[in-house]
Amino acid sequence: MAPRAALRSTGATHTSACTPAGCGPLPPPPARAAAPAAAPSRARAPASASRSRGAACSAVLLGQLTASLAAQPRAAPSCSHHRPCASASAAAAEAGSCGASTSSTAPSRPLGRWAAGGRRHLATALAASAATSASFSAPGRPGGAANSDDEDSPNWGPGGSGSGSGSGSDGEGGRSASSSVLLTTKDEDTISSIITGLSAGSVSIIRLSGTEAVPIALKAFRPGGRYRLGWAPASHRVYYGTAVDGDEAVLDEVLLLVMLSPRSYTAEDVVEFHCHGGGVCAARVQRALIEAGARPAKPGEFTLRAFLNGRLDLAQAESVSELVGARTAAAADSALAGLRGGVGGAVSDMRRQCLELLAELEARLDFDEDLPLIDVPALKAQIEAIQAGIEQALRTARAGSLLRRGLQVAIVGRPNVGKSSLLNAWTNSERAIVTEIAGTTRDVLEAQLSVGGVPVTLLDTAGIRDSTDVVERIGVERSQAAAAAADVVIMVVDGAEGWTDADSEIYRSLWGDGPGSSGCRVRGPALLVANKDDLRAAGPAGSGATASTDEQAPLPLPVLARETFSATVRTSASRRKGLESLDTALLALAGAPQLADSGGVSWAVNERQAEALVRSHEALMRLSESVGADLPLDFWTIDLRAALLALGEVSGDEVAEEVLDNVFSRFCIGK
Numbered sequence: 001m002a003p004r005a006a007l008r009s010t011g012a013t014h015t016s017a018c019t020p021a022g023c024g025p026l027p028p029p030p031a032r033a034a035a036p037a038a039a040p041s042r043a044r045a046p047a048s049a050s051r052s053r054g055a056a057c058s059a060v061l062l063g064q065l066t067a068s069l070a071a072q073p074r075a076a077p078s079c080s081h082h083r084p085c086a087s088a089s090a091a092a093a094e095a096g097s098c099g100a101s102t103s104s105t106a107p108s109r110p111l112g113r114w115a116a117g118g119r120r121h122l123a124t125a126l127a128a129s130a131a132t133s134a135s136f137s138a139p140g141r142p143g144g145a146a147n148s149d150d151e152d153s154p155n156w157g158p159g160g161s162g163s164g165s166g167s168g169s170d171g172e173g174g175r176s177a178s179s180s181v182l183l184t185t186k187d188e189d190t191i192s193s194i195i196t197g198l199s200a201g202s203v204s205i206i207r208l209s210g211t212e213a214v215p216i217a218l219k220a221f222r223p224g225g226r227y228r229l230g231w232a233p234a235s236h237r238v239y240y241g242t243a244v245d246g247d248e249a250v251l252d253e254v255l256l257l258v259m260l261s262p263r264s265y266t267a268e269d270v271v272e273f274h275c276h277g278g279g280v281c282a283a284r285v286q287r288a289l290i291e292a293g294a295r296p297a298k299p300g301e302f303t304l305r306a307f308l309n310g311r312l313d314l315a316q317a318e319s320v321s322e323l324v325g326a327r328t329a330a331a332a333d334s335a336l337a338g339l340r341g342g343v344g345g346a347v348s349d350m351r352r353q354c355l356e357l358l359a360e361l362e363a364r365l366d367f368d369e370d371l372p373l374i375d376v377p378a379l380k381a382q383i384e385a386i387q388a389g390i391e392q393a394l395r396t397a398r399a400g401s402l403l404r405r406g407l408q409v410a411i412v413g414r415p416n417v418g419k420s421s422l423l424n425a426w427t428n429s430e431r432a433i434v435t436e437i438a439g440t441t442r443d444v445l446e447a448q449l450s451v452g453g454v455p456v457t458l459l460d461t462a463g464i465r466d467s468t469d470v471v472e473r474i475g476v477e478r479s480q481a482a483a484a485a486a487d488v489v490i491m492v493v494d495g496a497e498g499w500t501d502a503d504s505e506i507y508r509s510l511w512g513d514g515p516g517s518s519g520c521r522v523r524g525p526a527l528l529v530a531n532k533d534d535l536r537a538a539g540p541a542g543s544g545a546t547a548s549t550d551e552q553a554p555l556p557l558p559v560l561a562r563e564t565f566s567a568t569v570r571t572s573a574s575r576r577k578g579l580e581s582l583d584t585a586l587l588a589l590a591g592a593p594q595l596a597d598s599g600g601v602s603w604a605v606n607e608r609q610a611e612a613l614v615r616s617h618e619a620l621m622r623l624s625e626s627v628g629a630d631l632p633l634d635f636w637t638i639d640l641r642a643a644l645l646a647l648g649e650v651s652g653d654e655v656a657e658e659v660l661d662n663v664f665s666r667f668c669i670g671k
């Protein structure tokens with residue numbers, strides 16, 4: 001397998017050629033257009049005039065994107081990278097992505113080989129790059145073979161080097177502290193981590209990855225049954241035995257699973273200890289492995305190695321993190337589609353088209369007389385087709401953001417209108433206390449639910465009113481703060497009584513003279529819920545009138561309120577009526593109406609990917625303008641290379657070290 005990435009200098013525009021069979025280096029560009037620095041100055045008047053149009057178009061795209069993403073500034077509730085997280089569900093994903101199985105018929109092979117090759121070379125390059133703020137590009141560059149000596153020396157016996165000092169100091173000269181998160185690790189390190197978290201469960205798994213994974217594992221594993229001295233584990237088989245420390249004290253009964261390179265998640269030799277759950281056994285075995293020479297893995301380091309070894313592209317690696325952090329089935333489906341190549345596949349198709357165009361243009365730079373003239377209309381059509389693909393990918397950004405981050409929704413209103421009842425009905429739970437006493441809820445109370453696949457955190461709040469009760473007053477302040485911070489505010493009124501003066505008071509305390517006014521504290525959009533709809537047309541007690549079934553009947557509202565609430569939904573929390581309308585209204589308000597119908601999307605780009613896609617769209621826009629203005633071919637290739645570079649950032653074929661640090665440092669330890 002070709003290594004994923006090799007070194008390039010930040011800002012360089014070398015690209016790699018992607019074919020259906022895989023990615024390889026692009027033939028060196030003709031000298032005339034080899035690098036932007038060698039190209040003519042871009043400060044020509046006609047070009048700059050036309051470029052402003054492109055910038056304007058892209059600004060619209062970017063503006064739409066930013067607006068939709070900015071609507072949800074809340075941090076994703078994925079696990080902190082300082083804490084191990086349970087990732088049992090990710091095992092299936094990993095198996096899917098690496099093709100690992102525990103088949104007892106899997107061929108074993110000499111241990112310690114490096115079919116992936118090039119990782120050591122890469123890390124050396126990484127260390128060398130530290131002072132120059134390097135970035136990566138061009139999978140498959142010749143340095144990938146630098147590891148071939150390993151092929152002939154499967155030195156994995158217990159006398160192995162141990163390698164795990166983990167000092168991480170190599171090549172750090174000149175590197176800032178912030179950029180030393182992951183990539184300054186010593187390449188020879190064999191890393192180890194508990195990958196199932198420390199919470200209660202029947203099984204805890206510890207994973208080792210690296211050239212010394214097997215010898216280190218064998219220092220801490222004693223096979224049971226008929227296996228005796230000189231025993232060596234085969235790849236993709238499971239062995240029963242005991243884990244021991246350096247004094248041969250038994251730490252746990254375990255299963256050992258060996259997955260030799262390249263048929264493993266990281267494409268390195270991987271060994272897993274399956275211990276008893278609960279944390280204590282796993283912690284003791286992990287300590288024994290560290291003493292035997294492993295280094296504790298950093299957040300995301302297993303997946304980083306999978307990426308560097310070409311097992312996953314960067315978009316797939318990000319999907320792994322999203323899958324582990326998914327809070328709804330739709331979010332998991334979306335991440336899974338990304339892991340199975342959704343984003344990366346679409347982008348590599350666009351890159352392939354760009355590369356074909358670039359080859360055409362550069363051939364003409366060198367052999368102009370021998371080749372037919374460029375078919376400009378066909379070229380423009382090709383550019384537009386690539387742009388259309390980018391726009392389509394960008395349209396998934398909003399849904400992706402919703403699925404990943406979810407929505408925080410505050411329910412506010414005066415006491416006794418049924419806020420807590422609504423939360424209970426919507427979440428199908430008895431989470432909140434409900435009584436007929438006004439002022440029952442005193443504090444902000446949270447409950448989770450999935451609305452059309454979007455993870456929603458509902459906040460029930462204390463009824464807002466003037467009170468002399470100190471506790472209630474604090475509760476009211478918290479209600480207002482919750483409304484101010486929420487992504488969406490749902491104001492509940494008594495649908496039988498209609499809008500009252502007390503509701504106007506609450507409105508003024510939250511929205512002032514309306515959204516955007518100086519007194520407005522609410523930043524998100526708002527819905528109005530007219531609850532107790534079952535009582536609406538019942539009329540005065542004893543009148544004999546029956547409840548209206550017209551959920552659409554408008555609720556008379558003051559003008560300001562009409563302008564503030566994007567929809568009014570009639571509900572009866574006690575009868576669990578109107579909740580589907582509430583789902584639909586919330587999703588429409590959040591900007592993902594399609595989620596209400598489909599229950600999810602196949603894959604979606606994240607913010608980082610969307611930003612790179614916008615840049616590549618802008619570059620293609622400039623290319624169209626260069627073509628339209630009949631500028632020299634050199635200009636065209638510069639723009640095309642810029643588009644390629646940005647597309648390469650999505651897949652990780654062209655990516656700065658800082659970006660990798662940023663992406664992988666958000667992972668959990670053990671992932």
Ligand SMILES: Nc1nc2c(ncn2[C@@H]2O[C@H](COP(=O)(O)OP(=O)(O)OP(=O)(O)O)[C@@H](O)[C@H]2O)c(=O)[nH]1
Binds near residue numbers: 418419434
């Ligand atoms: N008929 C009818 N009664 C309802 C409905 N929803 C809530 N109630 C009743 O209204 C009363 C107040 O309900 P809560 O859910 O506690 O109201 P709240 O807005 O949370 O009140 P506070 O916590 O005091 O702010 C209870 O007696 C509920 O049973 C409804 O849809 N129809």
Ligand SMILES: [Mg+2]
Binds near residue numbers: 419420
């Ligand atoms: Mg309540």
